Amino acid sequence: MAPTTPAADDSHQQLLDQLDLILKPRAFRNTRWKPSQRRNKNIKQIVAEAARKEASVMATQDNSGSSTPNIQSSAIETGAATPIHMNGASTKSTISQAAQNLSTMVLERNLQASLSTGPIATYTNIESAPSLHPAHQKHYCDITGLPAPYMDPKSRLRYHNKEVFDVVRSMNQGTAEKYLEARGAHIVLK
Amino acid sequence: MTIIYSRYVEPVLTSEATSGKRSPKPPPRIWHAIDPPFKGYQPAPSEGYQQSSCDTAIVIDNGSSLVRAGWSFDAVPRLSFPPDVARYRDRKYNRTVSYVGYNAYADATTRGQLKNAFEPGTSVVGNWDAMEGLLDQIFVSLGIEGDNGGVGRPVLMTETLANLTYSRKTMSEILFECYSAPSVAYGIDSLFSYKFNRGSSGLIISSANASTQVIPVLNGKPIMSSVSRLNWGGYQGAEYLFKLLRLKYPTFPGKLTDYQAQEYVREHCYVSQDFDREMSGFLDWTGLEDRDRIIQYPFTEHVAIEKSEEELARIAERKREGGRRLQEQAAKMRLEKLVQKEQELEYYRDLQQRIVGQTKKETKRLLDEDEFKDEAQLDKMIKDMEKSVRKARNKDLGIPDNVEEEEVPSFPLLDIPDDQLDEAGLKQKRHQRLLKSGVEARARAKVEKEQERARIAEEQRLDDERRVNDLEGWLESRRASRATLLQKIRDRERQKADLGNRKSLASQMRMKTLANLASDQPGRKRRRGGDDDNFGANDEDWGVYRQVAMGEQSDDEEEEDLDAEMKNVEAQLLKYDPGFSESKTMAAQKDWTKSLMHAFLRGPRPFDSESQQETHQLHLNVERIRVPEVLFQPAIAGLDQAGIVDTAADMIGMSSPQDRNSVLRDIFLTGGNTLFKGFEERLSRELRAVLPIEASMRIRQASDPLLDAWKGAAQWSNESSFKLALVTREEYQEKGSDYLKEHNLGNTAAP
Structure with missing residues (x-):
């Protein structure tokens, strides 16, 4: 960078101050807002967490059914079981039961909903499927992009003609690997 | 692909000739690398x-x-x-x-x-x-x-x-x-x-920055259960172009940024209507000038400061002056040395004079004083000095050193048997024998040289004779030798390339040799009992070191030889073979106008690697259609998903017939990645090809896709x-x- 004169430097700093968001009044922000430190997650993490949560909900639902002798609310409603009448004392336990039953009900309803309308679109399952169409198995030169009738068995690069082959053979392993990476055919070590 | 194209290229061999060709062509259109998209301060609209x-x-x-x-x-x-x-x-x-x-x-x-x-x-x-x-x-x-x-x-x-x-x-x-x-x-x-x-039923194809999505809509309600996403959009396209350019110009001196790559995709890329056909002819010479886009990055040309005539003259004068002064100084020094030498010579001559007639003891004393062993040495010294003084004088006076015929030295002592000589005599005899063998060897070498020259002349004569008598046969042999040379040069290049690769045969052989040399006790030798492995007893053993030495330094001279020989053979062929033209020489084969890689990297014009301007240029050519093509063939960029046409066609195929008709009536394109020139046409044509013949289809683009x-x-x-x-x-x-x-x-x- 060219050295800037003090005057120019100052004007640039003034411009930066004008642009700076921190110096602007932002009364609309809640001053007590303290976000979680770990809120930045990538898609992989989010999807994994969601899957784990779903699995654990399923598990608790199963367990609660088998371990608690209480009759499920839906069973009561449908008349499959006679309701048990609690006398007096244990209102607390009824509330907890009710809460538990509510979650079960929600789960049941969701299950029914998903059965009736088919699978719900999620971020991961809407990706389009791989193509099996033979017309799309065409090969193109990794270097020039021209149609490639040949493949170098050593580097696995596809090439267009003799001249490109010379280039392929003169490149080192790392470069060849980068070309493969652009085509997604490189070796990934795990 | 058989396009016969004509170029006005006279047999061009050197870059000087090609650069002269540039003048009739107009300079190419050049796009400049964009600056960061800073917009300056914009006051808030309140x-x-x-x-x-x-x-x-x-x-x-x-x-x-x-x-x-x-x-x-x-x-x-x-x-x-x-x-x-x-x-x-x-x-x-x-x-x-x-x-x-x-x-x-x-x-x-x-x-x-x-x-x-x-x-x-x-x-x-x-x-x-x-x-x-x-x-x-x-x-x-x-x-x-x-x-x-x-x-x-x-x-x-x-x-x-x-x-x-x-x-x-x-x-x-x-x-x-x-x-x-x-x-x-x-x-x-x-x-x-x-x-x-104002759409209500149709198929939305939205290709935006991060992904391409296909959403069927019926009566204003999206069918969420059959939406689909292709993980390719403007961002991936720019990233792909960025990767390709980095690979294309691995040593590019400019700084390529992602916002620049985005700009290039927007500005220069377009969707090809027939990708395979257009791609295979993309680097052909006809029209490459139009297809090739040059992007210039900022550079600083090393400008040679033009000096005026006067200045140049002054500099030359100064140089001459300096040279003259140096010459004078050297002459002065030489003169001084000469004078000193002459004085010394004078002194030794005087010594010689003084010795004459002295007793043996006195002579010895005088000689010892000047650290001479005997008279013979003094004589020799004087002789040498006389010679050098004469030489120096001649040089000073500018008289050419006439090579006086060296008198053949005689070696009288050699014929006398040993027992007739005293100690000093024996010593001298040994010395004379040494001298004699030297003289003889020189004479032999001279004769050999003569013979060699004669042999070459004879060979040349025979060769000429053969050429005159049997031109066809002679040419055939020349062609054959050219082919062998070509093969040799290729082999050498391959070997050189292989040396860098650890897995090549050459490298592995080398490793083996090294390992053999390094191991102290090879088992085989040990069994035989002897510690000595007799290395070096055979001269060929030393060849191992030649093998082990890494390429370059070992065969430098050979390389020169091959190229020179090639030139020689080709010159002969050019002279006598009517079927062999300039364009067939190796130099011409390497000519950039024939090179596909040159067209790919540097476009339709010559490339001067010295020019800062040209080394700071990017050429976009095949990339212009290669990058947008990924939407239609994701496999190009290694994306394991079906292309946009397949995805849309699958979705249409799976819906019920009446839904299909209403969806087909309104295929709607939106998103910035659909703005490529030719996108709508290509999509329409390819969809048409996979749809039933009776289906009516209408495709439209958003009034402002962005x-x-x-x-x-x-x-x-x-x-x-x-x-x-x-x-x-x-x-x-x-x-x-x-x-x-x-x-x-x-x-x-x-x-």
């Missing part, structure tokens, strides 16, 4: 806030390439900036600074701290601190005063198709908790765009259905952060 009421929504199209925001009554978004935030601690002023959008491109420091709010290559927010920065900037620029400690307006925001629950939840948390929004609604950008273009999403959202925010879709603060607090009201323009709630 009058919008005064116009708005508590029911006026703030509409934000939260796109991963550009965030657009405005009031629901605006016709076009007031704000549009990239979702980049530079937030860092300023060392000089010791405070945190934050620049958002184009402001983040203000200078090198801010650019260095750039963070994108979205997870790379997706439309899912990944960096929530940056997202807060974006929202801050939007609300500040919209002039929101926040008197009651919040934004005080409903917020309508777009999100990606089938957004992750966590992502929406976090966004709601920020909007409700940090900005105290009274109510919030979400919708899908491409559905808004479709709504704005802004219609925002415009549609703004339009909807004035309708009554918007009010029903809003989640209020109370609902948020009661029903949780992942509560969502489903509507026809948004995602469905995940379980």
Whole structure:
């Protein structure tokens, strides 16, 4: 960078101050807002967490059914079981039961909903499927992009003609690997 | 592909000749690398806030390439900036600074701290601190005063198709908790765009920055169970181009940035109508001038300062003057030396005189004084000195050194038997024998040289004779030798290349040899009992070191030889073979006008590697159609998904016949990645090819593929259905952060 004169430097700093968001009044922000430190997650993490949560909900639902002798609310409603009448004392336990039953009900309803309308679109399952169409198995030169009738068995690069082959053979392993990476055919070590 | 093309290329062999050719051609059109997209300071438009009421929504199209925001009554978004935030601690002023959008491109420091709010290559927010920065900037620029400690307006925001629950939840948390929004609604950008273009039943193909989505819509309701996403958009295209250019110019001196790559994709790429055919002819010479795009990066040419005639003369004069002075000094020194030598010679002669007639003892004393062993040595010394003095004098006077015939030295002692000689005599005899063998060897070498010369002359004569008598046979042999030479040169090149590769045969042999040499006790030798392995007894043993030495230094001279020999043979062929023309020589074969790689790397013009201007140029040619083609053939970029045509055709094929007809009647393109020239035509033609013959199909593009999403959202925010879709603060607090009201323009709630 060219050295800037003090005057120019100052004007640039003034411009930066004008642009700076921190110096602007932002009364609309809640001053007590303290976000979680770990809120930045990538898609992989989010999807994994969601899957784990779903699995654990399923598990608790199963367990609660088998371990608690209480009759499920839906069973009561449908008349499959006679309701048990609690006398007096244990209102607390009824509330907890009710809460538990509510979650079960929600789960049941969701299950029914998903059965009736088919699978719900999620971020991961809407990706389009791989193509099996033979017309799309065409090969193109990794270097020039021209149609490639040949493949170098050593580097696995596809090439267009003799001249490109010379280039392929003169490149080192790392470069060849980068070309493969652009085509997604490189070796990934795990 | 058989296009016969004609070029006006005279047999061009040297670069001087080709550069002369440039003058009749007009200079090529050159595009310049763009600067960072900094827009300068833009004052916030504030009058919008005064116009708005508590029911006026703030509409934000939260796109991963550009965030657009405005009031629901605006016709076009007031704000549009990239979702980049530079937030860092300023060392000089010791405070945190934050620049958002184009402001983040203000200078090198801010650019260095750039963070994108979205997870790379997706439309899912990944960096929530940056997202807060974006929202801050939007609300500040919209002039929101926040008197009651919040934004005080409903917020309508777009999100990606089938957004992750966590992502929406976090966004709601920020909007409700940090900005105290009274109510919030979400919708899908491409559905808004479709709504704005008054579509009700059709197939939306939205190719945006981070992905390409296909959404069937029936009677204004998206069929969420059959939507599909191809993970390729403008971002991936730019990234792909970036990768290709880095591979194409691995030593490019300029700095290629991602916003430049984006610009090149926008500016130079287009969708080919017949990719295979166009691609295979793309680097042909005909029209390459038009297909090749040159992008110039800033450079500094090393300018040779032009000196005036006068100055040049002065410099030459100064040089001559210096030379003269040096010569004078050298002459003076020589003279001094000569004088000294002559004095010495005089002294020794005097000594010789003095010795004559002295007793043996006295002679010895005199000689010892001057460190001579005997008289003979003194004589020799005087002789040598005389010779050198004469030589120096001749040189001084400029007389050519006439090579006087060296008298053949005689070796008289050699014929006398040993027993007749005393000790000194024996010594001298030995010396004479040595001298004699030297003289004889010289004579032999001379004779051999003569013979060799004669042999070569004879060979030449025979060769000429043969040529005259049997031209065809002679030419045949020459051609054969040219072929062998060519093979040798190729082999050498291959070997050289192989040496760099550890797995090549040459390298492995070398390794083996090294290992053998390094091991102290090879088992075989040990068994035989002897410690000595007899290495070196045979001269060929030493050849091992030649093998072990790494390529270059060992065969340098050989290399020269091969090339020179090749030139020689080719010159002969050129002279005598009528079928052998300039264009067939090796130099011509290497000519850039024939090279595909040259056309690929440097376009249709000669390349001068010395020119700073030309080394700072990027040539876009095949990339111009290669990059957009990925949407149609994702396998090109290693994406294991079906192309856009297959995906759309599958979706159409799976629907019921009446749905299919209504969907086909309106295929709707939106998103910035559909703006490529030829995109609509290609898609239409390829879809047509896979659809049943009787199906009628209509394809259209959004009136503004970039802004219609925002415009549609703004339009909807004035309708009554918007009010029903809003989640209020109370609902948020009661029903949780992942509560969502489903509507026809948004995602469905995940379980």
